[in-house]
Amino acid sequence: MTPSIGRVVVLLGAPGAGKGTQAQILSERLGLAHVATGDLFRAAVRDETPLGVTAKGYMDRGELVPDAVTIEMLLERLAKPDAEAGILLDGFPRNTAQAEVLDKALGDKGGRVDVAPYIEVPEADLVARLGGRWICRAGGHPYHELSKPSQKPGICDVDGSELYQRSDDQPATVQARLRQQLGALDTVVDYYRGHDVLRVVDGQQAIDKVTADLLAAIAPATGSRG
Numbered sequence: 659m660t661p662s663i664g665r666v667v668v669l670l671g672a673p674g675a676g677k678g679t680q681a682q683i684l685s686e687r688l689g690l691a692h693v694a695t696g697d698l699f700r701a702a703v704r705d706e707t708p709l710g711v712t713a714k715g716y717m718d719r720g721e722l723v724p725d726a727v728t729i730e731m732l733l734e735r736l737a738k739p740d741a742e743a744g745i746l747l748d749g750f751p752r753n754t755a756q757a758e759v760l761d762k763a764l765g766d767k768g769g770r771v772d773v774a775p776y777i778e779v780p781e782a783d784l785v786a787r788l789g790g791r792w793i794c795r796a797g798g799h800p801y802h803e804l805s806k807p808s809q810k811p812g813i814c815d816v817d818g819s820e821l822y823q824r825s826d827d828q829p830a831t832v833q834a835r836l837r838q839q840l841g842a843l844d845t846v847v848d849y850y851r852g853h854d855v856l857r858v859v860d861g862q863q864a865i866d867k868v869t870a871d872l873l874a875a876i877a878p879a880t881g882s883r884g
């Protein structure tokens with residue numbers, strides 16, 4: 659039996675876990691269409707598809723686009739030629755309600771979520787990655803404590819002006835924002851664990867090691883359906 663829908667991979671990870679980077683690499687290696695819901699909205703609105711017009715109405719009124727509309731867009735995306743082998747979802751579902759709607763919609767088309775790899779990174783590590791941004795007062799030159807420290811602490815390499823943190827980048831703010839996002843992510847992780855499709859990958863490793871582990875986690879499901 660040929661499934662009417664290709665493979666559906668849901669890539670999970672907190673902000674700062676490297677999900678976007680890995681999604682790019684994995685979709686290329688596996689020949690899956692990389693589908694980030696933000697891009698989906700932008701494309702539908704730009705192309706003025708019926709769903710795009712509907713979505714834009716909500717966005718123009720400052721309302722959230724309903725899950726049903728998002729799911730319809732996803733299903734349209736799944737029907738495009740480049741998604742024949744399947745899609746890699748990046749940034750959706752964001753909560754269990756969306757996960758349930760997605761399962762229902764895929765099930766109606768004879769598909770399902772095949773595997774949900776989760777790039778796991780401890781909270782303290784995420785805070786260090788997401789916070790740690792400093793910029794200089796004179797020219798706004800950006801630095802990062804981990805990936806791009808200034809030569810002299812607190813001083814811009816370019817113009818010698820003082821470095822400061824925007825309130826958005828201060829550790830307490832970063833942590834508070836992250837906690838909210840992690841709460842929702844945890845419920846989605848639990849949902850897919852309960853459906854036996856979750857595969858946890860250690861996100862504290864080097865990027866290429868994370869990629870290798872993700873490929874190993876995703877690959878065994880290939881062609882096993884039907």
Ligand SMILES: [Zn+2]
Nearest residue numbers: 794797799814
């Ligand atoms: Zn500077």
